[in-house]
Amino acid sequence: SAVISQKPSRDICQRGTSLTIQCQVDSQVTMMFWYRQQPGQSLTLIATANQGSEATYESGFVIDKFPISRPNLTFSTLTVSNMSPEDSSIYLCSVEGTGVETQYFGPGTRLLVL
Amino acid sequence: KQEVTQIPAALSVPEGENLVLNCSFTDSAIYNLQWFRQDPGKGLTSLLLIQSSQREQTSGRLNASLDKSSGRSTLYIAASQPGDSATYLCAVWGGSYIPTFGRGTSLIVHP
Numbered sequence A: 001s002a003v004i005s006q007k008p009s010r011d012i013c014q015r016g017t018s019l020t021i022q023c024q025v026d027s028q029v030t031m032m033f034w035y036r037q038q039p040g041q042s043l044t045l046i047a048t049a050n051q052g053s054e055a056t057y058e059s060g061f062v063i064d065k066f067p068i069s070r071p072n073l074t075f076s077t078l079t080v081s082n083m084s085p086e087d088s089s090i091y092l093c094s095v096e097g098t099g100v101e102t103q104y105f106g107p108g109t110r111l112l113v114l
Numbered sequence B: 001k002q003e004v005t006q007i008p009a010a011l012s013v014p015e016g017e018n019l020v021l022n023c024s025f026t027d028s029a030i031y032n033l034q035w036f037r038q039d040p041g042k043g044l045t046s047l048l049l050i051q052s053s054q055r056e057q058t059s060g061r062l063n064a065s066l067d068k069s070s071g072r073s074t075l076y077i078a079a080s081q082p083g084d085s086a087t088y089l090c091a092v093w094g095g096s097y098i099p100t101f102g103r104g105t106s107l108i109v110h111p
Helices: none
Strands: A004-007 A008-012 A017-027 A031-037 A044-052 A068-072 A073-079 A089-096 A103-105 A109-113 B004-007 B010-014 B019-025 B033-038 B044-051 B056-059 B062-067 B072-077 B086-093 B105-110
Touching: A004 A089, A008 A044, A008 B033, A008 B062, A017 A089, A044 A073, A073 A089, A073 B086, A089 B004, A103 A109, B010 B019, B010 B044, B019 B086, B019 B105, B033 B062, B033 B072, B044 B062, B044 B072, B044 B086
Parallel strands: A008 A109, B010 B105
Antiparallel strands: A004 A017, A017 A073, A031 A044, A031 A089, A068 A073, A089 A103, A089 A109, B004 B019, B019 B072, B033 B044, B033 B086, B056 B062, B062 B072, B086 B105
């Protein structure tokens, strides 16, 4: 299994500002994923981030709003840009499992936009 | 497109009860099914993973079963405790690295 940390764990932000969330893994992984979980909802995949290439965004998510960096095999960032109250969610980072189809999840970043 | 449904959406029980949480999926061509636990405002903790060739997995007081042909899985929690209070999410992998999640069952076990 992989151990994943995220920073910050939570934040309260003003509308119109941006927040960058960091995800650190204790081992090298090819694929990292960013999810959003809105209040009372399940997880929705924002994008898949592979090292050395542009992130692949799911329908409804765009790079201008959620730019992602993947500078190496153990680290990724997700920025939530020009935030509005609708962006209030838990943002989760995950990585692929090895040998079996699964993912390991970070502790999440709880974001509240006022 | 795969759809995952979890029933019930919420459950409140007294301590000591045995519980069954249900997960159904529309496309039976899955590789794995996984149950997660999520505490309020937190990330996901993996509980049990059932590969498509398996029928069930057990860990402590938890037992998960899988019936691919009927598109169903159940998570059985024996002798529930207040510490079991959390949201339980079911996720299926069906041929890609992107899982489909259900909306979860919110469980409260009161003393």
